[in-house]
Amino acid sequence: DAGVIQSPRHEVTEMGQEVTLRCKPISGHNSLFWYRQTMMRGLELLIYFNNNVPIDDSGMPEDRFSAKMPNASFSTLKIQPSEPRDSAVYFCATTGLADEQFFGPGTRLTVL
Amino acid sequence: GENVEQHPSTLSVQEGDSAVIKCTYSDSASNYFPWYKQELGKRPQLIIDIRSNVGEKKDQRIAVTLNKTAKHFSLHITETQPEDSAVYFCAASIQDDKIIFGKGTRLHILP
Numbered sequence: 001d002a003g004v005i006q007s008p009r010h011e012v013t014e015m016g017q018e019v020t021l022r023c024k025p026i027s028g029h030n031s032l033f034w035y036r037q038t039m040m041r042g043l044e045l046l047i048y049f050n051n052n053v054p055i056d057d058s059g060m061p062e063d064r065f066s067a068k069m070p071n072a073s074f075s076t077l078k079i080q081p082s083e084p085r086d087s088a089v090y091f092c093a094t095t096g097l098a099d100e101q102f103f104g105p106g107t108r109l110t111v112l
Numbered sequence: 113g114e115n116v117e118q119h120p121s122t123l124s125v126q127e128g129d130s131a132v133i134k135c136t137y138s139d140s141a142s143n144y145f146p147w148y149k150q151e152l153g154k155r156p157q158l159i160i161d162i163r164s165n166v167g168e169k170k171d172q173r174i175a176v177t178l179n180k181t182a183k184h185f186s187l188h189i190t191e192t193q194p195e196d197s198a199v200y201f202c203a204a205s206i207q208d209d210k211i212i213f214g215k216g217t218r219l220h221i222l223p
Contacts, residue, residue: 031209042215043156043201056210091155095209099144103155 004104018080023092035091118214131189135202144205
């Protein structure tokens with residue numbers, strides 16, 4: 001298995017533009033998590049899904065952020081419109097039957 | 113709400129010495145405590161974990177201890193090596209599959 005796959009790895013965009021981050025979980029893993037990492041705030045959980053259903057989105061900072069998981073092999077995190085303070089590394093992580101969370105390589109987002 | 117506190121935020125130790133990182137958690141229902149290592153520009157990776165039914169677990173130079181009564185858990189790295197330099201995160205489960213992370217400890221191994 002290739003592990004958790006995220007795309008793009010780097011994204012540079014201008015303020016106000018829509019940004020879509022993508023994640024492909026490890027096959028068979030039924031929980032998927034989106035995290036945001038910054039120096040100031042550390043690793044923050046934004047939202048997580050279990051069996052494609054959003055369970056807890058209390059970490060989503062505001063309505064500009066939305067996430068979907070249309071099937072077991074794909075999830076997106078969308079920011080519309082993006083702002084400079086959204087600049088961060090966004091990680092997707094998944095778990096299977098065990099508790100260990102496997103992280104993807106992350107997407108480094110820069111909003112100018 | 114649920115919280116995980118981690119100390120220190122930065123730690124420098126001489127190569128060969130031991131390093132200790134401490135965490136406290138607030139949710140008495142937490143029963144799973146993983147530790148992640150994140151090298152510069154890389155993703156966090158699990159290095160060791162412990163469950164609430166044991167008090168200590170060891171894997172080569174790394175050990176974790178858990179005190180459920182005090183809601184404390186710690187990571188111990190012995191005989192530190194340059195490749196141990198990284199940011200270490202503790203975490204605690206709070207519900208279902210969800211875990212909450214500490215703010216991280218940047219460990220520097222000095223030559």
